[in-house]
Amino acid sequence: MKEIVIKTEKLTKQFGNFIAANEISFEVYKGEIFGFLGANGAGKTTAMRMLCGLSRPTSGNATIAGFDVYRQTEEIKKNIGYMSQKFSLYEDLNILENIRFFGGIYGLSRQEIREKSEKLIDQLGLEMEVKKLVGELPLGWKQKLAFSVAILHEPSIVFLDEPTGGVDPVTRRQFWDLIYEASDRGITIFVTTHYMDEAEYCNRVSMMVDGKIEALDTPGNLKMKYAANSMDGVFYELARGAKRKAD
Amino acid sequence: MKDVVLSNIHKTYKGRDIPALNDVSFETGEGELFGLIGPDGAGKTSLFRILTTLILPDSGCAKVCGKDVVNDYKEIRKIVGYMPGKFSLYQDLSVEENLNFFATVFNTSLKKNYDLIKDIYIQIEPFKKRRAGQLSGGMKQKLALCCALIHKPKVLFLDEPTTGVDAVSRKEFWGMLKALKEQGISILVSTPYMDEADLCDRIALIQNGKIMSIDTPHSITLNYPDPLYAVQSDQMGKLLHDLRNFREIKSCNAFGDYHHISFVSERKETGNELKDYLLKKDHSNIKLNAVAPGIEDCFIQLMDSE
Amino acid sequence: MSLHEVQKEKQIKSKMKQFLSFIKKEFLHVFRDSKTMLMLFGLPIAQITLFGFALTNEIKNSRIVVLDQAKDIASQEIVQKFEAGRQFTLDRTLNNPNQIEEAFRSGNLKLAILIPANFYEDLQHLHEAQIQIISDASDPNTANTLTTYASNILMDYQLELMQNAKLPMSIDTDIRMLYNPELKGATNFVPGVIALVLMLVCVLMTSVSIVREKERGTMEILLVSPFHPFLVILSKAVPYFILSLFNLGVIILMSVFLLDMPFNGPVWLLFAESGLFILTCLSVGLLISNSTKSQAAAMLISLMGMLIPTLLLAGFMFPLENMPWPLQLISNVVPAKWFYIIVKSIMVKGLGFAAIWKETLILFVMTILLLLISYKKFNIRLS
Structure with a gap:
């Protein structure tokens, strides 16, 4: 029996008359790479905010790393990591300062921060750049660093919101190497992406259409079911039927 | 006549050591749909800004429709259409107000060039009273395209029009570009999505301010130096790792549900040796097929060889 | 008429049309933003109430x-x-x-x-x-x-x-005075409030609205158009010029009817002088917008660089005579100081143009200088 780290039951978020997320139910297992796909405006961001404890659901239930999204949002925040394309690190701090800052926020001891930052810098090959401001790094390096910082405190789940947007193809693959490594260590990866080849790298993929989860399975099964030879085809098949086109 | 001519363009921003553009030269023909393919920070936006007379190159010469970007900037501003990377319309004005405003700025009217934008405008017309800020991503993009087209430009510059847009809207957008091209407008478009390269007449692959390759997408893929194979097994993560440790491997990259590999030397037995090696590493359902390289394979290969 | 002249006239006509559509657009921006509206119309009322009533209300019994x-x-x-x-x-x-x-x-x-x-x-x-x-x-x-x-x-x-x-x-x-030594009333505050409100509206609003175009990327599109970029910026000034004059009317009406403020001089002269002062402020706003990239920076510079000196050095909050000489010297470059003298002379003392031509000239020269500098600094390209 696989250990469940995210469990949602009919999770719903309504803004006035608009149902952004409509009775979403799914489970994510420990160490799994879970792809969360959907067209713009399908409700991905809303759902992700609820799961991170940033937005209170209108109805339904969800537990994240064993904590309730209504009552235990503080515990949730301690046990997850989050990284998005837009904001992740302070551009006007250098690499070490960023690591120390975020380590401090998650309550790591000085000793831990020192050990972890050495390991991380070594792993990313950033020895020469530690004193460089993050703003001066190429985007791909920034994103790899941001991911490493997001899992610095060994969270049970890390949420990645389009982490590789605009990153070059080589660095993009290096980024996925990091994701695999984290997942091997037992960290659950919850990721959204616009690159359909990246959907293939996920263990399971869910497709959101008009606020609902229309499909959830392994990439292989999805391709079979929708008679498509790539995830691109699956996505197109599902998203084409969307009625809603709002951001 | 060549619509866009760049020769030996250099640009380094103040306070930066690395040049944003390093000796960039290329030409695009009349009525061509030319793609500039590269990741963020490759120099695409700098190039667009030089061509639209928004910034000056440090050295080199650039011409749009035979007019120099430095000296004849006023002329160029009359004949090009430009859609910046960020959505740049007035969010507090309605669709109609935005269109009318830009029409007047370009000394024309919605009616005058209606034919050109008709197909796109029809899709947003039902929302013409809605404020631009309240449109969905795809709709905003269509409105921005209409605004850039309203004065019937000779050359259209689109800086990452499909970034952050989902796969369905992206397909739609490329359909619109094709239709525009047929109306005789030259289009220069940039994108970080390698899979969009095939939709262009010719492309330039750009990385770190340098053009790595310019040609038709087909010729670029033909120029891939090695035979390429796709490998699959039941444990894709482990497979990647094991493949990299195989002595004959030259390159190995994940590509969706396959890994693309090339070998150091082309011997007949290498394929079988690899299969044996993988079986020993506990892989099952191993598939190994020759595969035609795509633009992304070429991009990676060019990046690695630089 | 020669063909050339016809063409020229046509060109001017289309330029006018472009300019007008710009102005219309600016008005739409103003009317659709509740924060701007509040700033524009709430501010003068709040200021008059604050300075006129609260600060100078008589204390009885x-x-x-x-x-x-x-x-x-x-x-x-x-x-x-x-x-x-x-x-x-x-x-x-x-x-x-x-x-x-x-x-x-x-x-x-x-x-x-x-x-x-x-x-x-x-x-x-x-x-x-x-x-x-x-x-x-x-x-x-x-x-x-x-x-x-x-x-x-x-x-x-x-x-x-x-x-x-x-x-x-x-x-x-045996008393020492710290604040409000002359027991100033509405007669002293209203001219100050007029200067302050015009300053705030014109400097802050223009600089922020120009920088907003830069921040949102619309400036990029406008630059890549046949429209002369300096006209883009001038067209921003027009709505704020009109709105400021309207504001001035509101303040004067409020102060005359609610605060029993005297109005002894010619009304047209006050409006003409205010027009000049508004131009001064607008050119300061242009200058600020030329040298800043974000709305926040524009706002900060407007407030720190203009509002505070106006409050401190225009002479209506704190008497200049009592200040150390360096501050007195600096106060000469604060446009509001001269405008304050002008308004006081017209409204309270009932003087005509002959009495204030010197101050008017100073403001005029300041405006020309500021406009020249901002035109020189103005960039026809990005950064």
Whole structure:
């Protein structure tokens, strides 16, 4: 029996008359790479905010790393990591300062921060750049660093919101190497992406259409079911039927 | 006549050591749909800004429709259409107000060039009273395209029009570009999505301010130096790792549900040796097929060889 | 008409059309943004209310005590004068200096007046006598206002004495003034508020709205258009010019009808001078927008660089005469200082253009200089 780290039951978020997320139910297992796909405006961001404890659901239930999204949002925040394309690190701090800052926020001891930052810098090959401001790094390096910082405190789940947007193809693959490594260590990866080849790298993929989860399975099964030879085809098949086109 | 001519363009921003553009030269023909393919920070936006007379190159010469970007900037501003990377319309004005405003700025009217934008405008017309800020991503993009087209430009510059847009809207957008091209407008478009390269007449692959390759997408893929194979097994993560440790491997990259590999030397037995090696590493359902390289394979290969 | 002329006329016509559509667009921006609207129309009303009523409202019937150790004609007359005014109510008279502190402690007491023994005799013979005023300074503003009232009463009395006796004599009152020394009222504040509001609206609004175009990327598109970029910016100035004049009308109406502010000079002159001042402010706004990239920076510079100097150095909050000379020198480059003098001269003193041509000239030169600098600094490209 696989250990469940995210469990949602009919999770719903309504803004006035608009149902952004409509009775979403799914489970994510420990160490799994879970792809969360959907067209713009399908409700991905809303759902992700609820799961991170940033937005209170209108109805339904969800537990994240064993904590309730209504009552235990503080515990949730301690046990997850989050990284998005837009904001992740302070551009006007250098690499070490960023690591120390975020380590401090998650309550790591000085000793831990020192050990972890050495390991991380070594792993990313950033020895020469530690004193460089993050703003001066190429985007791909920034994103790899941001991911490493997001899992610095060994969270049970890390949420990645389009982490590789605009990153070059080589660095993009290096980024996925990091994701695999984290997942091997037992960290659950919850990721959204616009690159359909990246959907293939996920263990399971869910497709959101008009606020609902229309499909959830392994990439292989999805391709079979929708008679498509790539995830691109699956996505197109599902998203084409969307009625809603709002951001 | 060549619509866009760049020769030996250099640009380094103040306070930066690395040049944003390093000796960039290329030409695009009349009525061509030319793609500039590269990741963020490759120099695409700098190039667009030089061509639209928004910034000056440090050295080199650039011409749009035979007019120099430095000296004849006023002329160029009359004949090009430009859609910046960020959505740049007035969010507090309605669709109609935005269109009318830009029409007047370009000394024309919605009616005058209606034919050109008709197909796109029809899709947003039902929302013409809605404020631009309240449109969905795809709709905003269509409105921005209409605004850039309203004065019937000779050359259209689109800086990452499909970034952050989902796969369905992206397909739609490329359909619109094709239709525009047929109306005789030259289009220069940039994108970080390698899979969009095939939709262009010719492309330039750009990385770190340098053009790595310019040609038709087909010729670029033909120029891939090695035979390429796709490998699959039941444990894709482990497979990647094991493949990299195989002595004959030259390159190995994940590509969706396959890994693309090339070998150091082309011997007949290498394929079988690899299969044996993988079986020993506990892989099952191993598939190994020759595969035609795509633009992304070429991009990676060019990046690695630089 | 030659073909060339026809073409030229056509060109001018289309330029006008472009310009007008720009202005229309700016008005739409203003009317659709509730924050801008609040700033534009809420601000003058709030300012007038704040400065006009709250800060200068008369304080009535404050309780005072008198310790009259002289008990002579003069001291009794003084006490009577205090009782006669509506500002003070005499709570009681004390006999012993020790009672003063106790009286203050019992609360509600604002002021104590101490008249020493032999007060009248000192006045008669030494031509000089002293009175001490003690005030509850826990509310410094009220305390100061009240001590000013009190010393005014004493001054009046002194004048009366002098007229009767034809002799120089003086009553020393031992008070130091910190705020609002001349007990300024609406007559002093309204011209200041006009300067302040015009400054805020014109500098802040124009600089922020231009920088907003840069921040949102619309400037990029406008630059890549046949429209001359400097016209983009000039067209921003027009709506704010009109709205500022409207604001001016509101302030004047409010101050004349609600605050009984006098308006003695010609109305057209005030509007003409305000027009000039608005131009000055707009050119400051342009200059700021030229050198900043974000709305936040534009706002900060507008506030720090313009609002605060206007408040401190225009002369309507704090008298310039009492300031150290470096500050007095700096105050000369604050446009609001000159405008403040102009408005005061027109509204309060009822003077005509002949009296203010110098200040007008200074503002005019400032405006031309600022416009020249911002035109020079203006970039036809990005950064």
